[in-house]
Amino acid sequence: MSQAALLRDVAAGLPLVPGCYLFRDGQGTLLYVGKAKNLRRRVLSYFRPLESQPAKTRALLRDARRLEVILTGSEVEALILENSLVKRHRPRFNVLLRDDKNFPYLKLTMGEPFPRVVLVRRPRQDGNLYFGPYTPASVARRSLKMIARFFKVATCYESFDGSRRRPCLLYQMKQCLAPCVGYVQEAPYGEAVRHVRLFLEGRDKELAGELERRMAAASKALEYENAARYRDLLRAVAALNRRQAVAAVGLEDQDYFAMHREGNSASLAIFEMRAGLVQSRREFFFEGAGGEDGAFMEQALSRYYSVAPLVPGRVFVSTPPEGAGVLEEWLAGRRGQRVRIKCPRRGVHRQFMDTVLENARLAWESRFAADHNLGVAVHEALRETLGLAETPSRIEALDISHLAGRETVASVVVWEGGRPRRSEYRRLNIRSARPGDDYAAMEEAVARRYGRLVREKRRLPDLVLVDGGAGQLAAAQAALAKLGVGNLPVIALAKQREEIYLPGVKEPVELPTHAPVRHLVTRIRDEAHRFALAAHRRRRRRRTLTTELMQVRGIGRRRSRDLLQTFGSVEGVRRASQGRLMAVVGPVVAAAVRAHFSQERS
Numbered sequence: 001m002s003q004a005a006l007l008r009d010v011a012a013g014l015p016l017v018p019g020c021y022l023f024r025d026g027q028g029t030l031l032y033v034g035k036a037k038n039l040r041r042r043v044l045s046y047f048r049p050l051e052s053q054p055a056k057t058r059a060l061l062r063d064a065r066r067l068e069v070i071l072t073g074s075e076v077e078a079l080i081l082e083n084s085l086v087k088r089h090r091p092r093f094n095v096l097l098r099d100d101k102n103f104p105y106l107k108l109t110m111g112e113p114f115p116r117v118v119l120v121r122r123p124r125q126d127g128n129l130y131f132g133p134y135t136p137a138s139v140a141r142r143s144l145k146m147i148a149r150f151f152k153v154a155t156c157y158e159s160f161d162g163s164r165r166r167p168c169l170l171y172q173m174k175q176c177l178a179p180c181v182g183y184v185q186e187a188p189y190g191e192a193v194r195h196v197r198l199f200l201e202g203r204d205k206e207l208a209g210e211l212e213r214r215m216a217a218a219s220k221a222l223e224y225e226n227a228a229r230y231r232d233l234l235r236a237v238a239a240l241n242r243r244q245a246v247a248a249v250g251l252e253d254q255d256y257f258a259m260h261r262e263g264n265s266a267s268l269a270i271f272e273m274r275a276g277l278v279q280s281r282r283e284f285f286f287e288g289a290g291g292e293d294g295a296f297m298e299q300a301l302s303r304y305y306s307v308a309p310l311v312p313g314r315v316f317v318s319t320p321p322e323g324a325g326v327l328e329e330w331l332a333g334r335r336g337q338r339v340r341i342k343c344p345r346r347g348v349h350r351q352f353m354d355t356v357l358e359n360a361r362l363a364w365e366s367r368f369a370a371d372h373n374l375g376v377a378v379h380e381a382l383r384e385t386l387g388l389a390e391t392p393s394r395i396e397a398l399d400i401s402h403l404a405g406r407e408t409v410a411s412v413v414v415w416e417g418g419r420p421r422r423s424e425y426r427r428l429n430i431r432s433a434r435p436g437d438d439y440a441a442m443e444e445a446v447a448r449r450y451g452r453l454v455r456e457k458r459r460l461p462d463l464v465l466v467d468g469g470a471g472q473l474a475a476a477q478a479a480l481a482k483l484g485v486g487n488l489p490v491i492a493l494a495k496q497r498e499e500i501y502l503p504g505v506k507e508p509v510e511l512p513t514h515a516p517v518r519h520l521v522t523r524i525r526d527e528a529h530r531f532a533l534a535a536h537r538r539r540r541r542r543r544t545l546t547t548e549l550m551q552v553r554g555i556g557r558r559r560s561r562d563l564l565q566t567f568g569s570v571e572g573v574r575r576a577s578q579g580r581l582m583a584v585v586g587p588v589v590a591a592a593v594r595a596h597f598s599q600e601r602s
Contacts, residue, residue, distance in 0.1 A: 003065060004047065010067050011043040015362065018075045020082050023093075024066040032060055032093040033085045035078035039069055060093050070281055071358045073351060104140040105130045108197060113186055114179035115193050116154035117147050117200075131200040143200075148175040150233050151196045153189075195233070208234060253312035256353060257304075259297060259319055260360035262420060262527055265368045268300050269360035271352075272312075283363045297321040301341075302330070311335040317343050318357055345568050365419060378516040379418070382463075385509070385517050386502065388489055392462035393417060398449070398476075399467040399528035400430070400441045401535075408433060410445030411532035414461075415524050427535050439475045442466060446479035454483055464490040467525055469508075473501045493525045549573065552596045554589040563593075573597075 014021075019039045023032045036042030050058055072078045086094045105122075108129040109115045119140055123130035148155045148170060158164060158180045167183065170176035177184040177192065198207035215230035256271040268284040284300070298321035305311055311334050320343045321327060331339040344350040383391045395415040402408040408430035414421040428448055433440035446464070453460055464480075466472045473492035480486050492501040498518060499508035511518035548570055549560040566584050567573045573581075574597045581590035 004061055007061075007064060007067050008044070008047040010366075011040065011047065013366075014040040014043055014069060015071070016040050017071055017358075018073070018078045019069050019071040020078050020085065022068040022070070022085075023060060023064040024068065025063050026065040028066070030085075030089045030091045031063060032091050033082055033089070035075070035082040037075045037078075039071075043067070043069075056093060069362065071355055071362060073355050077355075104137050106140055106143060106200060107131075108193070108200065112160065114154060114160050114184075114189055116156065117144060117196060118155060118157065119144055129197065129200075147196055147199070151192050151199070152177045153192050153196050154179055252314060253310070254314040254316060255312050256356045257297065257300060257315065257317045258353060258356035258360040259293065259300070260357065260364045261293065261296070262364065262368075262523070262530075265364070266296065267360050267364035267367060269356050269363055270304065271356050271359075281359070283360075285363070285367050292322070293319045294322040298323055298327065301327055305331060305334065311339060313337065313339060315339065315341045316349055316353055317341060318353055318360075319343065378520050381515075382517050382520060385511070386463075386489065386491060386500075388463070390462065392489070394459070394461045395463045395465060395524055396449075396461040397465040397467070397524045397528040398442065398445055399525070399532045400438050400445065400472075401529070401532040402435070402441075408435065408441050409532060409535060410441065410449075411528050411535065412445075412449055413524065413528045413531055415527075420527060425531055427531075438468065439471045442468065442472045443475040443479045446476045447483065450480060450485060450488070451483055454485060460485065460488055462489065464488060465521060465524055465528075466490065466492045467495070467528060468492050469494045469499075470501050473503065477503060491521075493521055498522055552589070553592050555585070555593070559585050559589065 016038050018035075018037050020033055020035050021039060021043050022030060024030055034042070046053075046057060046061065050061075053061075070081060072081055104119050107118050107120045107123070108131070109118070110128050120130070144155055147153055152175060154176055156168070156170070156176075158168065160180050164180045167178035167181050168176070171178040171183070177189055179189055195207060195210070198210075211230050211234050215227050215234070218224070218227035218230060254273050256269075256273070258269045258271075260267050260269075266286045268286070270282045270284075272280045272282075286296075297317055297319045301315065301317070301321055311331050313335070315331070321341065324341050328339050328341055331341075342349070344353050379391050379393065382388075393416060397413050397415070399411045399413075400408065401411065410428040410430055412426040412428070414424040426449070428445050430441045430444055433444055446466075450460065450464075452458075464476065466476045469492055473490065476490050476492070477486065480488050480490065490503065493499070494501065494508065497510060499510050500521065501508045549555050549563055550557065555563070562584055563573050563581075564570075567576050567580075573593065576593075578590055578594060581593055584590075585593070
């Protein structure tokens with residue numbers, strides 16, 4: 001198979017999402033960076049008949065040996081990332097972005113009594129706040145005009161030293177409060193600056209809540225002009241606020257670590273963000289990656305930063321590492337300043353972490369699930385081993401798990417085309433089976449899962465794999481027979497010796513240790529088990545946190561859940577102000593919460 005054909009196969013498996021694609025030569029040198037709204041469609045366009053391609057594309061494909069992609073949240077983010085990568089690496093086949101033009105930022109000056117908002121091309125570490133980059137530049141200019149029109153904060157470079165005697169035209173147009181001539185005091189001007197900051201940071205709800213309160217107060221005081229101004233602000237914020245996940249709110253250096261793990265193999269994606277932009281991306285792969293996710297992340301961080309030339313001030317992780325406090329202390333020693341390790345749960349950092357996670361998943365698939373030809377051969381070998389009529393391309397696995405016999409849950413994972421279909425994973429809370437009765441639980445799970453597929457006339461799997469032995473297999477067969485699909489192939493896989501139990505066969509089949517078929521079924525079964533354990537861990541954590549908050553008088557399960565959803569953790573509730581607590585649970589319960597944690601500290 002030619003090199004172009006191999007690259008085309010890679011392109012055909014790309015996702016239908018925005019991102020950047022990178023062509024490299026045999027030595028790993030970057031040849032070309034491009035952006036796309038739809039990665040698969042755009043990259044496949046390079047592999048049309050060569051005679052229809054421009055000379056540059058033919059030359060690129062002649063030298064290209066590797067194809068990589070970086071997923072982003074939008075086409076705008078892809079454009080920003082493309083610009084950053086081209087400026088850093090200057091690939092041979094990129095010509096359009098080699099100039100030194102930068103996308104604009106909005107700077108909010110913080111070191112003067114009357115801060116102003118101005119447009120700049122380069123952010124700096126000077127104590128001011130920078131927002132952006134904005135693409136196209138007209139978005140930045142439009143935002144600046146909106147700030148002048150509605151917030152009336154200064155957007156010029158005029159001196160505020162008292163030398164000016166008359167305000168400029170912007171004041172006459174009611175687009176500036178004229179601090180340059182002393183027409184406004186620091187307190188009301190500071191309020192306007194705070195609103196601008198909330199607006200630029202994309203904190204829509206917080207800004208809207210404050211504006212609504214001020215509008216209501218102005219209306220109650222019969223200050224209808226002020227009430228109308230707050231109303232207009234509310235409408236403007238809703239219409240024109242714009243956020244970009246690739247652009248950091250601040251300019252502090254920060255790294256993102258995201259892990260994707262299935263069975264005993266894992267991929268780790270690391271994005272380094274410098275001055276608000278992604279500067280580099282690295283991927284690492286691990287086989288035989290046993291143990292807990294937290295231990296894995298701890299090892300990844302310690303190994304990476306033991307040789308990394310720079311330790312940033314903030315490290316965001318998809319999974320909290322074990323010994324996070326010790327790691328922070330060690331990293332602070334290497335950096336010479338404090339380092340924070342955080343697992344973001346909301347906001348812009350959570351959005352960006354989702355992008356890094358998706359890149360880690362794609363990297364895992366390209367490394368561990370991309371040898372498609374081998375996968376086809378393994379599935380064919382599985383058909384022969386089990387004596388199936390057709391090669392199973394869609395396999396579903398069921399696992400029963402519980403906590404000390406209670407809270408029994410069935411997990412269903414779906415494997416199709418040699419890859420996990422995570423969007424089709426399901427969990428079923430077992431209702432009728434007695435605690436600890438795994439056979440009855442398996443029968444209920446199979447009946448509910450495939451009863452629904454039969455009722456909705458959806459596709460049934462080619463093979464059902466249940467975790468367990470002969471008892472679980474018999475329970476699954478009984479449930480399928482009652483549904484009228486007793487001919488659906490089903491097997492059981494026991495954990496201890498990885499033996500396969502087949503219908504109508506007394507003795508289990510023990511596969512050779514290194515047989516690809518054994519690795520396949522074990523991997524699918526382990527994925528179902530991992531999915532079940534993850535669900536139980538989350539459930540146990542929620543129950544523990546909920547129980548702790550329910551010790552406060554006036555808080556039941558519902559209010560506990562509301563507090564955790566709003567503040568993220570018990571620690572977040574503990575640190576919340578009286579006003580923020582009141583907004584969730586009312587003044588009486590808010591006072592009880594504050595009193596509870598005050599007693600805890602004393």
